[in-house]
Amino acid sequence: MNKVQTVIENQIGILTLNNEEKRNALSSELLLDFIEAFKEFKEAKVRVVILRAKKGSKVWSAGFDIDELPEPGRDPLSYNDPLELALRTVQQFPAPVIAMIEGSVWGGACDLAFCCDMLIGTYTASFAITPAKIGVPYNPSGILHFINMAGIHLAKEMFFTALPINAQQAKHHGILNHLVPDIEKLEEFTFFVAEQIKQNSPLSISVIKEQLRILGSAAPMSAETFERIQGLRRIVYDSHDYKEGIGAFREKRKPKFND
Ligand code: LCV
Secondary structure, three states, X not given: OOOEEEEEEOOEEEEEEOXXXXXXXXXHHHHHHHHHHHHHHHHOOOOEEEEEOOOOOOEXXXXXXXXXXXXXXXXXXXXXXXXXXXXXXHHXXXXXXXXXXXXXXXXXXXXXXXXXXXXXXXOOOEEEOOHXXXXXXXXXXXXXXXXXXXXXXXXXXXXXXXXXXXXXXXXXXXXXXXXXXXXXXXXXXXXXXXXXXXOOOHHHHHHHHHHHHHHHOOOOOOXXXXXXXXXXXXXXHOOHHHHHHHHHHHOOOOOOOOO
């Protein structure tokens, strides 16, 4: 497991993203290592997981690895893609997962952080939801994570502008549970919270976590409505803008989207 580092200390699993040269972009390789790490944590019966970047990181994660986005015409984020598997791994993990955030969080990495049970960050934390910047669609489960986390108006603003919100805004809107001044305090406080969780019943916590997961996505939807949402996404991943957005990122230039 090269792309993530894991340590277990006093029943706390610590997973550090380890792909600094690509700003912790979520490549398939990293995500498969990530899922493997959670399997180890589960076997070791850890009571809390802390998900972090290396100390001092300016970027917590740059999001989905854009080099791995498929050519137009194929769903870029389908049910069994590694990012989706990783999100469900976090959501279905039987103990709390705390995202400890230092630095900027982009696109799919926001989804990953938002799927964690709590977020604790420093003033360098920021969050951007980026599909419109690259000309890609977003999947219904991800959109629901953003609505649940940010509320509909902030979710719209973040999707439409693709601009980062800063740590204070994130705290104000309840995205960050806690905002602490610097990395030293971030580590100290996150471990303090983890220790508090460890005092409580792991069975009770795991059952309540699962209940919250189910209830949090309890909006009923007909099969026809679901197919319509899927169809809407296809319009984007079959489009000129999809090709242009990814091409522009690779060529390090501003994209020219269709009017
Ligand atoms: C591949 C990268 C990436 C990257 N992929 O360093 O949610 S969705 O729908 O939008 C979804 C599809 C998604 O999550 O898309 C990704 C969204 N992420 C972004 O828009 C952020 C893209 N990255 C950046 O804007 C910058 O890299 C930041 C601001 C994060 C860091 O800037 P910095 O100047 O520190 P570089 O840009 O120089 O990046 C270092 C290397 O990492 C690659 C990037 O291409 C560069 O590679 P080279 O050294 O080969 O030039 N890299 C960064 N992000 N998401 N590769």
